[in-house]
Amino acid sequence: YAHFLFSFLFLFFCICMWGVCPFRRRGGAAETRKRLQDAQTRLLLLKDGSDRLGCQLRLHRPDTLQECGFNASQPLVMIIHGWSVDGFLENWIWKMVAALKSRQAQPVNVGLVDWISLAYHHYAVAVRNTRIVGQEVATLLLWLEESMQFSPSKVHLVGYSLGAHVSGFAGSSMGSKHKIGRITGLDPAGPMFEGTSPSDRLSPDDAIFVDAIHTFTREHMGLSVGIKQPIAHYDFYPNGGSFQPGCHFLELYKHIAEHGLNAITQTIKCAHERSVHLFIDSLQHKDLQSTGYQCSDMDRFSQGLCLSCKKGHCNTLGYNIRREHSGKNRRLFLITRAQAPFRVYHYQFKIQFINQIEKPVEPTFTMSLLGTKEEMKIPITLGEGITSNKTYSFLITLDKDIGELIVIKFKWEKSAVWPNIWNTVQTIIPWGVVPHYSGLVLKTIRVKAGETQQRMTFCPESTDDLQLHPTQEKVFVKCEVNESETHAKN
Numbered sequence: 002y003a004h005f006l007f008s009f010l011f012l013f014f015c016i017c018m019w020g021v022c023p024f025r026r027r028g029g030a031a032e033t034r035k036r037l038q039d040a041q042t043r044l045l046l047l048k049d050g051s052d053r054l055g056c057q058l059r060l061h062r063p064d065t066l067q068e069c070g071f072n073a074s075q076p077l078v079m080i081i082h083g084w085s086v087d088g089f090l091e092n093w094i095w096k097m098v099a100a101l102k103s104r105q106a107q108p109v110n111v112g113l114v115d116w117i118s119l120a121y122h123h124y125a126v127a128v129r130n131t132r133i134v135g136q137e138v139a140t141l142l143l144w145l146e147e148s149m150q151f152s153p154s155k156v157h158l159v160g161y162s163l164g165a166h167v168s169g170f171a172g173s174s175m176g177s178k179h180k181i182g183r184i185t186g187l188d189p190a191g192p193m194f195e196g197t198s199p200s201d202r203l204s205p206d207d208a209i210f211v212d213a214i215h216t217f218t219r220e221h222m223g224l225s226v227g228i229k230q231p232i233a234h235y236d237f238y239p240n241g242g243s244f245q246p247g248c249h250f251l252e253l254y255k256h257i258a259e260h261g262l263n264a265i266t267q268t269i270k271c272a273h274e275r276s277v278h279l280f281i282d283s284l285q286h287k288d289l290q291s292t293g294y295q296c297s298d299m300d301r302f303s304q305g306l307c308l309s310c311k312k313g314h315c316n317t318l319g320y321n322i323r324r325e326h327s328g329k330n331r332r333l334f335l336i337t338r339a340q341a342p343f344r345v346y347h348y349q350f351k352i353q354f355i356n357q358i359e360k361p362v363e364p365t366f367t368m369s370l371l372g373t374k375e376e377m378k379i380p381i382t383l384g385e386g387i388t389s390n391k392t393y394s395f396l397i398t399l400d401k402d403i404g405e406l407i408v409i410k411f412k413w414e415k416s417a418v419w420p421n422i423w424n425t426v427q428t429i430i431p432w433g434v435v436p437h438y439s440g441l442v443l444k445t446i447r448v449k450a451g452e453t454q455q456r457m458t459f460c461p462e463s464t465d466d467l468q469l470h471p472t473q474e475k476v477f478v479k480c481e482v483n484e485s486e487t488h489a490k491n
């Protein structure tokens with residue numbers, strides 16, 4: 002049902018994209034006329050997050066540079082917004098400006114490409130305009146280079162949605178001798194760009210370094226708001242990229258109840274705009290940077306198989322990314338929280354069971370992780386029955402930093418299938434004897450921490466009784482295990 006409603010909302014969104022938009026705010030006729038008159042791109046320089054007007058830079062007018070306080074010895078970060086359904090600049094822009102300006106240790110010029118009058122159109126028209134706006138941005142940057150020797154390599158374009166492709170067109174209009182330093186695409190728009198040739202969208206050729214954050218690639222009726230394909234040197238797919246935690250229907254419903262129907266566009270945008278908030282978060286929480294790990298798909302990532310940082314296989318999400326690349330594209334995955342600070346701690350757990358009875362066991366376990374800073378409890382259910390001697394690998398994420406892991410307490414919760422096993426046990430053990438034999442042994446728990454890249458092995462604290470028993474807690478402590486075993490694949 003939730004899915005149905007979501008599709009319905011999405012349909013509204015699509016109607017907005019292609020035609021009459023039921024959510025368009027009706028501006029006065031005078032306002033509309035004015036907007037049409039200055040249907041153009043405005044390149045603004047902003048002092049801080051409260052500077053809503055900005056100071057307009059004008060081509061071939063060096064005096065405007067001075068007037069606007071452009072400092073040529075600092076880099077230039079230019080924010081480029083996306084398609085507009087209501088003709089107004091979105092609030093995240095000011096949040097991002099404030100976050101960029103708050104970094105006093107690394108001061109930057111912050112610019113805004115205001116192309117709202119060209120973006121406030123039917124989607125297809127706005128798409129056509131991205132190329133024009135990109136060329137205008139390139140013209141400005143080339144002029145800055147020519148008149149002030151301000152190298153384009155000191156420029157970082159941050160484009161959201163359609164703005165990501167505007168950045169791409171800006172980059173490709175510069176010419177190969179004047180490459181822009183960096184382009185960040187925040188959930189680059191998908192419709193009319195997915196599957197097109199690199200010259201018709203943002204691509205790794207458009208800047209010296211290109212990164213992208215994909216947050217809303219879930220497909221509805223053959224369309225996804227954010228582009229699915231990798232289009233950068235580093236493409237991050239937080240939570241798999243298709244949808245984001247905290248944007249689910251129930252939460253959306255609450256949002257609509259609180260904010261009325263206008264909240265619909267906001268709620269549809271939730272996952273799309275998450276890319277922006279992840280980027281802002283990376284500016285605001287310097288000590289809580291999120292790491293993404295290279296992986297072929299989310300399935301493998303969920304098994305915890307991709308937490309390696311060897312050979313550039315991981316990188317930092319957002320502003321502070323390591324700007325190095327081998328030329329080839331990397332797809333990076335990570336889990337995030339539903340709100341800022343978004344960072345979580347990733348662990349791979351490998352649990353090796355020995356099942357000495359023939360019947361499959363489907364137990365539910367609880368693990369308590371005791372770290373140097375904190376203890377946390379996590380329930381785990383193994384999707385399939387434990388039939389024979391098998392090692393299970395899975396990803397566990399923690400919201401909090403527990404410090405270095407020291408002890409794992411492993412508890413077999415009572416489960417519905419237990420009576421079956423009980424029968425088996427009773428046939429094995431003579432009646433009346435306290436059953437010490439459950440047939441299930443946990444030999445070792447191997448842990449790899451993504452954030453610290455530390456590998457650890459845990460063994461049972463007591464070797465008296467290695468059998469796992471329902472409702473009983475077994476304590477595992479750090480132990481040494483032969484290297485050859487530890488380095489078994491993944």
Ligand SMILES: *[C@@H]1O[C@H](CO)[C@@H](O)[C@H](O)[C@H]1NC(C)=O
Nearest residue numbers: 071072073074075107108109
């Ligand atoms: C320009 O930026 C540099 C480097 O951040 C700084 O040292 C200098 O004071 C700035 N100049 C002005 C006029 O603010």
Ligand SMILES: *[C@@H]1O[C@H](CO)[C@@H](O)[C@H](O)[C@H]1NC(C)=O
Nearest residue numbers: 354355356357388389390391
């Ligand atoms: C599992 O391992 C145990 C001990 O190493 C062995 O006795 C048992 O036969 C194995 N079971 C299977 C199905 O391989």
Ligand SMILES: *[C@@H]1O[C@H](CO)[C@@H](O)[C@H](O)[C@H]1NC(C)=O
Nearest residue numbers: 460480481482483484485486
């Ligand atoms: C490690 O290997 C050595 C020799 O192969 C063996 O004697 C020792 O018991 C092994 N240790 C563990 C914990 O398996």
